[in-house]
Amino acid sequence: MDLDINTDVVIAGAGPVGLLLACELALAGAHALVVERRTEIDPTAKAGSVNAATARLLDRRGLLPQLAAAQEQALARIRSFAAARPGGTVPARLPRYAAHFGGVMLDPALIDERDPLLAGLGPAAEVLVVPQQAVEAILAARAAELGVEIRRGAEVVGFDREQGAVTVHLADGSRVRAGWLVGADGGRSTVRRLAGFAFPGTDPEITGHQAMVEMEGAEKLRPGWNATDTGVYVSGPMAGRILTVQFDGPPADRGAPVTAPELTDAVRRVTGEPVTVTAVHSATRFTDNARLADTYRLGRVLLAGDAAHVHSPFGGQGLNLGLGDAVNLGWKLAAVVRAAAGEELLDSYTAERRPIAAQVLDWTRAQIALMRPRPHERALRGVVAELLGTPDGATRIARDFSGAAQRVLPEGGGGHPLVGTVPPELEFADGTRLSEHCHGGGGLLLRLAPDAPHAPGRADRVRTVTATCPDRPDLAALLLRPDGFTAWAAGSSDAAGLAEALATWFGAPGA
Structure with a gap:
């Protein structure tokens, strides 16, 4: 069989990362074919929770109710396990930042939720215990709603690079011609190996x-x-x-x-x-094999999730890291597909996501060191446990493991402290929340002052919402990228820097 199929993007891998990437592409007007060698969702026990950054990004796509329902199912199993143990109980309200570092448990009572990076996370911060299989099922249902084409039982065995395209070869003999190929096919990625990405790191x-x-x-x-x-x-x-x-x-x-x-x-x-x-x-x-691709893009081939970075599972960062890749890449790749932006926009994908992955790898290596059953490491474990038993130590771990500390632009580089961060979950006078205005993807210019500026010529890429936020009189306007990060912000009606931010992330007017 030799079926030539044309599509914008082929995604290898229908795990959570590949599915979310396909959904993001669909929201932005690009078509993706997802190919997966497995015929069903992998039942193997993997990540048992999501962090606040992941819950918030899925909230921005309208999936918070599904996450909350999945958490209730997981909690029912946990309560059943606890009830079978003498004195076992599960609190009615889970702590927002339940976590451990190398098996040293954090005391949630020590975490300062007034910390600027932890405050204002909204209702998504109440969602934590959602197993990876549940996340995958939620994203598979969402992909079906968006009309994403998923071909299961189809394995990538090779591809040819061409001028302006990639021809992907599948195990059944069929071929797919696409503009781009993304490897979201796990830590032993076939796409990464065939494309020749360097994958340096430390041995297990x-x-x-x-x-x-x-x-x-x-x-x-x-x-x-x-x-x-x-x-x-x-x-x-x-x-x-x-x-x-x-x-x-x-x-x-x-x-x-x-x-x-x-x-x-x-x-x-x-x-x-x-x-x-x-x-x-x-x-x-x-x-604890820990490796990181030296770049996430070689020409028209890109990597996301475990295909780009592998590490031990401690701290539960793998799923969250991969979903962050997907939401960062999706809108950028779609903009290039639609010719709304040049390929240079994709350079920011590696630049923004690789440093976050590098930090995660180092944190997982540090946890392995704490777990070693040798006298020196046991002594180190005791010292670290004392440090994490302080408000500053516990809060620091909570900020990093929750993803709340992530930035995509250098601090101070955009003029306003919110630039480069995911802003707090603003609540408006009409009863809506910021995330509720992000369900459809795309950019968002939020006007909180009567004389706040507009974004002319980009109505197809940037939606303008005028609202009132009584809790933030210091904020006049906010420009969000489709991934939820702040591209520009102002405390007054001054539009300085807005035109540059619009051009950088959303292209020229009328493009």
Whole structure:
């Protein structure tokens, strides 16, 4: 079979990152074909939560109710697990910034929610416990609503670079001709390998297992994070979930099926308890292999998510990092596809997202160091635990793990302190919130003063909303990029810098 199909963008990978990217392209008027080698959503236990930055970006697309519903389902399972334990309870209201650093748990009571980066996150900050499979299901439903074409059971096996296009070869022999190819196909990305992206980093030293299982002797395991003389383990927060970390090197064959005897051996070695795994519902191995692509774009081939960066799962940053890539890339790539912007706009994708990924990789490496079961690292763990047991330490971790500290432009580079950040969740006099005006994608010029400036000639790319915000008399106008970051802001009716910001991010008038 040799079917030539033309599309704007081919996305390899229908995980959360590929699906969100396809949705963002569709909102901006570009067509994407998503190809995925799996026929169904991967059932393997992965990330168990989202951070505030992810919840807010999905809120800006109208998906907060679905996230909240998924959280309630997850909490029901967690409450059931807690109820089976002596004295086990789950608070009616979860802390907004429940987190750990290398297994050292943060005390939510120490976190200063008045911190400028944590204040004003809106109702999205109440959503935390949403498993990755739920996020993927929500985005798959959204993609279907937007008419995104997803071809499952289709694997990319090669591609040809051409002048102004890429021809993608699939395993079934068919070909797809597209303007652009995006690899969102995971840490062992075929697209990254075939395109020749450099992927430097540090080699693994651990073998980790995460699984949903049935066990005999599970009552002997302490819930939560536990450091032992032989490693680290986590039991819960729902029935059957177990995670182990061993520091005796990476697995000999990471791709082999994970068996009940292997999991039994891992649990017994790390916990010292005579636990037996009797059935495996889903399981995966992981390591602390930490690598980062030196660029996210080579010509007409781009990377997003784990294809661009891999690291250990501690801190739960992988899913959030990848979704941030997708929402950053989607509107930029669509603008280039529609000829509303030149290809130089795509240079900002690597420039903005790669430093954030580099910080995440270093934070995951630091957590591995804290987990090592050796005297020096155990001493270091005690020191770090003391630091995180202070308001400043706990608040610092909360700011970074929540994604609230992320910037896409240097501080002070845009004249107003909001430039380069995602602004607070403003509430308007008509009862609406800022995120509710962002559901359709595109840029947004928010006019909060009667004489605030306009954005002439860009009605197809920048929507203007005039509103009143009683809580922010210091803010007259705000220009948001489609990804929610502030491109320009002013405390008065002065339009200085607005024309430059519009040209940089939204092209020339009438383009």
